[in-house]
Amino acid sequence: MDPSFMEKQWDELPDPKRVWIGQPGSREEGLGRLVLLTPERVAQAAQTQIKTGIRVNLGWDLNKLEYACFNRQPCELKMVPLLDGVAFDDIYVMNPQQSSQWDGLRHFSMPREDGSKERVFYGGTTKEEILDRCNDRIGIQHWAQEGITGRGVLIDYASWAEEKGINYSTFSLHTIRLSDILEISEECNITFQRGDILLVRIGVIKEWEHAMDVDAKKAYAATTSPQHAGVEGTMDVLKWIWNTGFAAVAGDAISWEASQVCARYRLFQD
Numbered sequence: 243m244d245p246s247f248m249e250k251q252w253d254e255l256p257d258p259k260r261v262w263i264g265q266p267g268s269r270e271e272g273l274g275r276l277v278l279l280t281p282e283r284v285a286q287a288a289q290t291q292i293k294t295g296i297r298v299n300l301g302w303d304l305n306k307l308e309y310a311c312f313n314r315q316p317c318e319l320k321m322v323p324l325l326d327g328v329a330f331d332d333i334y335v336m337n338p339q340q341s342s343q344w345d346g347l348r349h350f351s352m353p354r355e356d357g358s359k360e361r362v363f364y365g366g367t368t369k370e371e372i373l374d375r376c377n378d379r380i381g382i383q384h385w386a387q388e389g390i391t392g393r394g395v396l397i398d399y400a401s402w403a404e405e406k407g408i409n410y411s412t413f414s415l416h417t418i419r420l421s422d423i424l425e426i427s428e429e430c431n432i433t434f435q436r437g438d439i440l441l442v443r444i445g446v447i448k449e450w451e452h453a454m455d456v457d458a459k460k461a462y463a464a465t466t467s468p469q470h471a472g473v474e475g476t477m478d479v480l481k482w483i484w485n486t487g488f489a490a491v492a493g494d495a496i497s498w499e500a501s502q503v504c505a506r507y508r509l510f511q512d
Contacts, residue, residue, distance in 0.1 A: 248277055249436070252481045259355075262365045267377075271365050272384030274347055278489040279392045283437035287393035301342040302447060302494075304334075309456075309463035314340050344390070344492070347380040348372050392489055395427075395438050400445030402426050412446045413462055416471035417500040420479050436487030444471055444495045470501035 247261055255261055263277065264270025270277060304317040317336040324331060339349075351361035351369070362368055364380050371377045399418050403410065410416035423442070427434065434440075450459070462468060472495045473479060479499075483491065491498055 248275065252484045266365060267379045269384050272380050274364065275489050276385060276390065278437045278487060280437065284391055291393055304336060304341050306341050307450065309459040310340060311463055311465065311468045316340060344385070346382045390490060392437055392439050393435065394441050395432055395434060397423050397426050397440065397442045399426065400443050400448070410471060412444050412449050412471045412495065413469060414471055415469050415500050417474045418442065418444065418472065419474050420482055434486050437489050440488045440491045442473060442493040444493060446494045446496060470496040472498055472500040475499040
């Protein structure tokens with residue numbers, strides 16, 4: 243598909259469920275929506291947004307969550323002494339899903355629409371292609387080559403909800419509505435631009451580190467049906483994300499959208 247399709251509005255797309263560009267295995271296909279981070283947009287973001295030069299790390303500690311669902315193990319550090327302690331090698335054993343990370347296009351599949359049991363990944367990539375170690379189709383190397391750099395826009399829902407007296411747990415199905423996001427953006431005088439990276443803060447880190455004890459964390463990790471607060475998974479949100487032209491979305495939540503097994507629209511997949 244021609245790259246210009248990424249610039250079209252939702253209702254102009256011939257098939258909104260199949261919008262990927264480039265040939266199978268190509269860099270264009272592997273970038274996905276990151277193709278919107280053109281050199282011109284990145285340069286414009288740098289020229290207009292960098293004011294103080296203060297740098298901020300958006301990643302959480304590598305050893306968090308120290309208790310996680312799905313039997314995901316925390317990061318393990320092995321220190322190997324060399325030359326009787328003259329030097330040391332650090333060896334890390336980690337699951338990238340454990341702490342802060344981008345969900346790659348290889349992470350989650352979708353069912354085919356023909357009713358078959360087979361599932362496919364972005365671009366129609368199959369499970370067999372994913373498991374083939376010689377096949378790097380839609381791998382994160384396409385993202386890593388140039389990095390993910392652009393204008394980030396923060397929707398601080400956690401602070402906004404606190405001011406409004408809205409109480410919730412981030413380990414529930416509490417939902418951030420599209421109307422909430424738009425209200426916050428208006429109050430903060432945020433004008434979204436094509437190529438923006440949308441960041442939504444819901445307050446997971448604060449709750450995990452300051453409100454939950456060890457027993458609560460272990461209980462969360464032990465459940466087979468965890469609940470996670472997040473953005474509502476609706477067609478309106480999906481269309482808004484596309485039409486606004488976001489290159490990527492991210493946040494501090496365990497799952498970006500409110501996680502529920504029966505959700506009709508699962509945005510991090512679609």
